[in-house]
Amino acid sequence: xxxxxxxxxxxxxxxxxxxxxxxxxxxxxxxxxxxxxxxxxxxxxxxxxxxxxxxxxxxxxxxxxxxxxxxxxxxxxxxxxxxxxxxxxxxxxxxxxxxxxxxxxxxxxxxxxxxxxxxxxxxxxxxxxxxxxxxxxxxxxxxxxxxxxxxxxxxxxxxxxxxxxxxxxxxxxxxxxxxxxxxxxxxxxxxxxxxxxxxxxxxxxxxxxxxxxxxxxxxxxxxxxxxxxxxxxxxxxxxxxxxxxxxxxxxxxxxxxxxxxxxxxxxxxxxxxxxxxxxxxxxxxxxxxxxxxxxxxxxxxxxxxxxxxxxxxxxxxxxxxxxxxxxxxx
Amino acid sequence: xxxxxxxxxxxxxxxxxxxxxxxxxxxxxxxxxxxxxxxxxxxxxxxxxxxxxxxxxxxxxxxxxxxxxxxxxxxxxxxxxxxxxxxxxxxxxxxxxxxxxxxxxxxxxxxxxxxxxxxxxxxxxxxxxxxxxxxxxxxxxxxxxxxxxxxxxxxxxxxxxxxxxxxxxxxxxxxxxxxxxxxxxxxxxxxxxxxxxxxxxxxxxxxxxxxxxxxxxxxxxxxxxxxxxxxxxxxxxxxxxxxxxxxxxxxxxxxxxxxxxxxxxxxxxxxxxxxxxxxxxxxxxxxxxxxxxxxxxxxxxxxxxxxxxxxxxxxxxxxxxxxxxxxxxxxxxxxxxxxxxxxxxxxxxxxxxxxxxxxxxxxxxxxxxxxxxxxxxxx
Numbered sequence: 001x002x003x004x005x006x007x008x009x010x011x012x013x014x015x016x017x018x019x020x021x022x023x024x025x026x027x028x029x030x031x032x033x034x035x036x037x038x039x040x041x042x043x044x045x046x047x048x049x050x051x052x053x054x055x056x057x058x059x060x061x062x063x064x065x066x067x068x069x070x071x072x073x074x075x076x077x078x079x080x081x082x083x084x085x086x087x088x089x090x091x092x093x094x095x096x097x098x099x100x101x102x103x104x105x106x107x108x109x110x111x112x113x114x115x116x117x118x119x120x121x122x123x124x125x126x127x128x129x130x131x132x133x134x135x136x137x138x139x140x141x142x143x144x145x146x147x148x149x150x151x152x153x154x155x156x157x158x159x160x161x162x163x164x165x166x167x168x169x170x171x172x173x174x175x176x177x178x179x180x181x182x183x184x185x186x187x188x189x190x191x192x193x194x195x196x197x198x199x200x201x202x203x204x205x206x207x208x209x210x211x212x213x214x215x216x217x218x219x220x221x222x223x224x225x226x227x228x229x230x231x232x233x234x235x236x237x238x239x240x241x242x243x244x245x246x247x248x249x250x251x252x253x254x255x256x257x258x259x260x261x262x263x264x265x266x267x268x269x270x271x272x273x274x275x276x277x278x279x280x281x282x283x284x285x286x287x288x289x290x291x292x293x294x295x296x297x298x299x300x301x302x303x304x305x306x307x308x309x310x311x312x313x314x315x316x317x318x319x320x321x322x323x324x325x326x327x328x329x330x
Numbered sequence: 331x332x333x334x335x336x337x338x339x340x341x342x343x344x345x346x347x348x349x350x351x352x353x354x355x356x357x358x359x360x361x362x363x364x365x366x367x368x369x370x371x372x373x374x375x376x377x378x379x380x381x382x383x384x385x386x387x388x389x390x391x392x393x394x395x396x397x398x399x400x401x402x403x404x405x406x407x408x409x410x411x412x413x414x415x416x417x418x419x420x421x422x423x424x425x426x427x428x429x430x431x432x433x434x435x436x437x438x439x440x441x442x443x444x445x446x447x448x449x450x451x452x453x454x455x456x457x458x459x460x461x462x463x464x465x466x467x468x469x470x471x472x473x474x475x476x477x478x479x480x481x482x483x484x485x486x487x488x489x490x491x492x493x494x495x496x497x498x499x500x501x502x503x504x505x506x507x508x509x510x511x512x513x514x515x516x517x518x519x520x521x522x523x524x525x526x527x528x529x530x531x532x533x534x535x536x537x538x539x540x541x542x543x544x545x546x547x548x549x550x551x552x553x554x555x556x557x558x559x560x561x562x563x564x565x566x567x568x569x570x571x572x573x574x575x576x577x578x579x580x581x582x583x584x585x586x587x588x589x590x591x592x593x594x595x596x597x598x599x600x601x602x603x604x605x606x607x608x609x610x611x612x613x614x615x616x617x618x619x620x621x622x623x624x625x626x627x628x629x630x631x632x633x634x635x636x637x638x639x640x641x642x643x644x645x646x647x648x649x650x651x652x653x654x655x656x657x658x659x660x661x662x663x664x665x666x667x668x669x670x671x672x673x674x675x676x677x678x679x680x681x682x683x684x685x686x687x688x689x690x691x692x693x694x695x696x697x698x699x700x701x702x703x704x705x706x707x708x709x
Contacts, residue, residue, distance in 0.1 A: 034418075035418050035421060035444070036421070038418075039414060039415055039418040040415060040418075043411065136501050137501075137528075144506065145503050146435075146436075146460065146503045147410070149439050149440075149459065149460055164444075233411075237410075238440075238443045239410065239436075239442075239443070241440070243410055243436060244411055280415070280419075283404075283419070
């Protein structure tokens with residue numbers, strides 16, 4: 001029999017050490033590679049943050065949101081305008097944009113989250129569409145399809161992350177912080193309440209959980225992550241336009257979530273890396289790239305229905321040698 | 331155990347493929363980020379094909395300064411994020427020397443910062459990026475929007491009694507620039523703009539906007555934007571029974587122009603470069619250069635519309651000219667040399683670059699075209 005201490009250590013190694021080591025290994029690989037690899041993995045880190053937030057609402061809480069791109073747009077445009085036009089420190093612009101996105105999420109989510117199932121999905125979808133249209137039409141603020149360029153890289157005061165590799169280190173730090181918060185919240189009272197809601201809303205209500213409040217909180221947390229990702233995109237690329245936060249972002253983030261493993265802590269990170277790196281591996285196939293990419297995605301979903309993170313559970317755990325029986329102990 | 335080792339090997343091979351650096355440069359590499367899928371596909375595919383033909387033609391003559399020219403095109407899916415990825419791929423893995431990218435303005439803007447830092451010149455199908463330090467390294471093969479407006483206003487004024495017009499535009503940067511020019515220059519040209527309406531390129535019905543323009547008293551719609559929206563507007567005009575409404579469309583691929591012409595007959599007109607209506611080619615050098623391109627284009631693509639292909643061809647020829655002028659492959663020297671290209675006759679237009687003029691087309695290359703007997707002709 002495995003002792004509780006051994007099980008706990010093994011779980012910790014599998015759930016924390018292994019993924020963190022894997023993320024760091026990928027980042028170290030990127031830092032020793034060309035700008036192309038840095039760019040792809042940088043985007044993967046940004047999307048991983050976005051999807052980790054989405055996982056709060058869709059994975060832990062079991063709700064549907066097709067409109068998180070709206071909050072990424074708020075973050076992206078907030079950072080672009082504050083740091084580009086008003087010369088705020090990028091980090092301060094990022095934090096203020098996140099706060100603004102959180103407030104908007106609370107205001108919008110309060111009435112919207114009274115809906116359930118498909119109705120909630122449609123309402124959030126509309127939220128994404130409205131934000132997208134505003135980013136196109138309000139040209140005085142967003143420059144429409146012309147986009148906003150010249151957004152400074154991340155930095156504080158006079159210190160600026162001048163190269164993409166420095167930016168990638170910062171993105172990794174943001175990502176690990178985001179996943180750490182997600183892990184901590186998942187196992188907290190708040191996280192248990194969310195999982196109860198995902199299981200059954202009436203049952204959670206019967207247990208005394210304020211379902212509406214917790215759903216709203218999960219929505220706001222997801223919006224904060226999305227806004228952070230939007231801001232990081234703006235500072236990483238130095239340019240944003242409405243297409244960045246369009247329907248493709250929603251589809252990609254859903255693919256990442258389900259491919260990586262919805263409801264798992266590290267699934268979004270694995271999904272983001274997979275969805276953004278796989279097409280690059282297949283780029284040499286030219287016209288067949290999309291066909292092979294789609295086939296691989298379908299195969300993964302068939303053979304790993306719980307996502308790639310679910311495969312970790314299949315890794316056999318090395319059991320500690322059984323404790324000697326009293327009779328054998330001499 | 332074997333399975334685990336195979337998986338590790340596959341991952342290692344994949345990562346190595348992604349990280350593979352460029353090999354020693356024995357060719358001059360022209361990179362092109364093009365929207366082979368997405369909204370820009372129609373024009374960018376033709377742009378790419380024109381470029382590929384131009385590279386073949388250069389290599390057939392021995393290449394550039396003794397080096398073979400290599401052409402690398404990557405699909406940016408008409409999205410800025412993907413554009414950044416493919417630009418980076420071409421810069422760090424393929425080690426391209428110069429960019430000749432397609433018409434996705436936002437994609438070119440998004441990547442411009444990194445391209446400028448790498449001191450790589452860009453000859454673009456799109457409008458120029460907005461920041462001065464980026465404009466320094468970028469050149470445009472696209473005619474300025476005012477030429478399209480001038481051609482249409484001049485024709486309307488000379489040939490019709492229409493003095494009230496409506497403008498319809500999509501939200502792309504080029505169309506927005508043209509809208510501003512159109513509104514600003516209308517009064518000078520003797521027109522009153524009675525309505526300005528916008529649409530999305532994928533809108534399936536524009537009756538409401540057309541109805542408002544008609545109600546405001548316009549006798550013609552000046553449309554800004556490319557693609558199937560032109561056909562939608564033509565169909566809506568017909569469905570609404572507006573039998574006197576004229577539709578003047580933008581520079582576009584031949585397919586939507588033909589479809590729109592079949593709906594409205596000669597009430598549908600469009601701005602066209604002469605290479606799109608070969609009968610309109612002016613004798614002399616313009617005709618010789620355009621026909622040389624058209625001969626190769628038709629051999630390969632038959633009746634396919636040559637408009638965007640001609641611009642793609644010209645972009646490569648402008649780069650070739652710059653390399654010859656610079657007598658060097660170095661980015662800064664090629665950049666400086668493009669500014670010295672003046673009076674260079676391309677298949678689409680004549681190009682006059684200078685330090686202050688990074689949009690090469692300075693003379694109006696357009697005529698007003700119409701579909702007559704299934705063929706494009708000058709109206």
